[in-house]
Amino acid sequence: MIEILGLHKSFNGNPVLKGVTLTVREGELLALIGRSGIGKSVLLRHIAGLMRPDAGTVKIDGTDIFKLRGRDLVEMRKRFGFLFQGGALFDSLTVYDNVAFPLRERTSLPEAQIKDRVFNELEHMGMKNDWNKYPAELSGGMRKRAALARALVMGPSIMFFDEPTTGLDPIIGQNILDYIHRCHRELEFTAVMVTHEVQKVFGIVQQVAMIHQGEIIVCGSPEAVRQQNDPVFDQFVRGDSKGPVQYI
Amino acid sequence: MNLIRIIGRAGVRLTRNLGSYGLFLMNTLFWTFSSPLKTGRVIEQMSFIGVKSTLIVLLTGAFTGMVLGLQGFYALSKFGGEAMLGPTVALSLIREIGPVISALMVTGRAGSALASEIGIMRITEQIDAYEVMALNPYRYLVVPNLVAAVLCFPLLAALFDVLGIWGGYVVGVKLLGLSPGTYFGEMTVYLSSSDVFHGIYKSLSFGLIVAWICCFKGFFTEYGAKGVSKATTQAVVICSVLILVWDYFITSVSF
Numbered sequence: 001m002i003e004i005l006g007l008h009k010s011f012n013g014n015p016v017l018k019g020v021t022l023t024v025r026e027g028e029l030l031a032l033i034g035r036s037g038i039g040k041s042v043l044l045r046h047i048a049g050l051m052r053p054d055a056g057t058v059k060i061d062g063t064d065i066f067k068l069r070g071r072d073l074v075e076m077r078k079r080f081g082f083l084f085q086g087g088a089l090f091d092s093l094t095v096y097d098n099v100a101f102p103l104r105e106r107t108s109l110p111e112a113q114i115k116d117r118v119f120n121e122l123e124h125m126g127m128k129n130d131w132n133k134y135p136a137e138l139s140g141g142m143r144k145r146a147a148l149a150r151a152l153v154m155g156p157s158i159m160f161f162d163e164p165t166t167g168l169d170p171i172i173g174q175n176i177l178d179y180i181h182r183c184h185r186e187l188e189f190t191a192v193m194v195t196h197e198v199q200k201v202f203g204i205v206q207q208v209a210m211i212h213q214g215e216i217i218v219c220g221s222p223e224a225v226r227q228q229n230d231p232v233f234d235q236f237v238r239g240d241s242k243g244p245v246q247y248i
Numbered sequence: 249m250n251l252i253r254i255i256g257r258a259g260v261r262l263t264r265n266l267g268s269y270g271l272f273l274m275n276t277l278f279w280t281f282s283s284p285l286k287t288g289r290v291i292e293q294m295s296f297i298g299v300k301s302t303l304i305v306l307l308t309g310a311f312t313g314m315v316l317g318l319q320g321f322y323a324l325s326k327f328g329g330e331a332m333l334g335p336t337v338a339l340s341l342i343r344e345i346g347p348v349i350s351a352l353m354v355t356g357r358a359g360s361a362l363a364s365e366i367g368i369m370r371i372t373e374q375i376d377a378y379e380v381m382a383l384n385p386y387r388y389l390v391v392p393n394l395v396a397a398v399l400c401f402p403l404l405a406a407l408f409d410v411l412g413i414w415g416g417y418v419v420g421v422k423l424l425g426l427s428p429g430t431y432f433g434e435m436t437v438y439l440s441s442s443d444v445f446h447g448i449y450k451s452l453s454f455g456l457i458v459a460w461i462c463c464f465k466g467f468f469t470e471y472g473a474k475g476v477s478k479a480t481t482q483a484v485v486i487c488s489v490l491i492l493v494w495d496y497f498i499t500s501v502s503f
């Protein structure tokens with residue numbers, strides 16, 4: 001279970017998170033939505049302990065992750081899988097070595113088994129034929145998929161996805177969502193997924209939360225949030241340029 | 249009142265900065281000795297910092313030695329001391345110029361690349377990727393560079409010295425007509441092993457300084473391409489200044 005409690009964060013005096021409180025129950029997949037630049041990635045990085053909040057905290061299964069040190073922190077992070085928005089593939093390694101990296105460094109599996117697991121993961125991402133390319137030789141969408149393979153290969157129990165389908169064509173995007181759905185059922189991980197594909201994910205998530213102006217304004221099951229008739233949320237789901245949120 | 253405030257704030261910032269440099273070095277040294285080395289990475293970085301710097305070190309070494317030969321001969325001939333050319337060239341190369349100039353050359357060639365490579369890893373979240381995989385980025389990115397630099401710098405300085413002495417020989421003996429026996433003979437008389445060790449210690453510490461500063465600047469780079477270019481420039485500037493300051497410091501202590 002992930003509990004986010006009153007998280008505050010500012011950058012150079014600009015507040016981004018202004019008291020975010022949110023709970024993701026064990027085994028639940030939560031979709032985090034919100035307009036671009038509102039702080040979704042920042043929130044995700046806090047939950048994974050990559051950024052320190054100004055105030056508030058994050059508890060995973062009751063442990064405050066900002067108080068963890070040394071071996072305890074390592075043990076906690078061994079349970080994590082993180083898909084970064086930009087992929088964050090190691091650019092000195094091929095796709096294969098990238099996906100094999102956590103297996104090689106954190107397990108003592110023989111290379112033959114590593115190979116099986118890596119190719120299994122790459123096959124699901126439709127990346128099997130690109131295994132020996134370097135990240136610089138891949139398209140944005142291919143990088144995303146290779147990174148997703150790397151995030152899932154250890155069979156994490158807590159997953160963070162930062163826009164897993166952005167930059168992919170609709171068909172492969174749907175395939176990836178189906179695969180995430182399947183992994184979620186098989187591995188039963190607890191997960192937070194940042195996404196803009198509001199409609200598409202309604203079928204596979206248990207909870208939807210919307211972040212707006214530093215706070216969670218809507219949160220609940222997909223059915224429940226649709227009935228709340230929050231004007232910002234509705235505009236976002238419809239993808240309408242008219243409504244309470246005006247860019248120009 | 250305002251002046252005091254400005255001084256105070258600058259003081260706090262300076263202390264905090266120095267503290268973070270110190271902490272970074274302590275962390276790096278801790279991980280160097282407390283966990284098995286990533287030998288593969290160390291070898292890669294030795295090839296990058298060391299092997300690929302040989303050409304530039306050979307070139308600068310030869311020309312530095314030749315200049316020393318010319319200049320030394322001119323100065324020594326003022327009081328009839330041409331016979332001392334060999335020891336003069338060798339001593340200044342081995343104790344001072346070899347370690348310093350080779351370190352400066354490697355800073356320009358490899359140090360800047362280290363800073364920008366690690367900086368790019370920071371801004372593309374690759375360092376965060378290590379952390380979130382429960383792997384220590386110091387162990388994978390910083391320690392191999394430190395070990396490689398500390399091993400390579402003395403070797404590069406030695407190469408520089410050899411080529412420099414040869415350059416001095418070419419000028420002094422072939423061009424200016426000194427006898428080869430004088431050039432090399434006097435050298436062994438005046439050069440002691442402590443001079444050689446002095447040069448080696450210097451190179452070792454320069455290796456540490458360059459790896460430390462360049463990795464630090466890359467590791468804590470600010471965001472964007474601007475951040476990386478700033479980190480790279482600052483790394484080279486700080487390294488170069490520190491090399492010269494530290495050089496003066498050790499030299500003065502050793503006398």
Ligand SMILES: Nc1ncnc2c1ncn2[C@@H]1O[C@H](COP(=O)(O)OP(=O)(O)OP(=O)(O)O)[C@@H](O)[C@H]1O
Pocket residue numbers: 011016034035036037038039040041042043085471
């Ligand atoms: N390291 C940082 N330093 C300073 N400001 C930052 C930093 N990281 C994020 N920000 C700021 O925080 C805000 C939120 O950024 P974030 O990346 O979380 O947006 P996002 O909701 O993920 O947007 P998108 O959907 O476009 O990815 C932005 O205004 C950004 O400028």
Ligand SMILES: [Mg+2]
Pocket residue numbers: 040041042085162
């Ligand atoms: Mg984002």
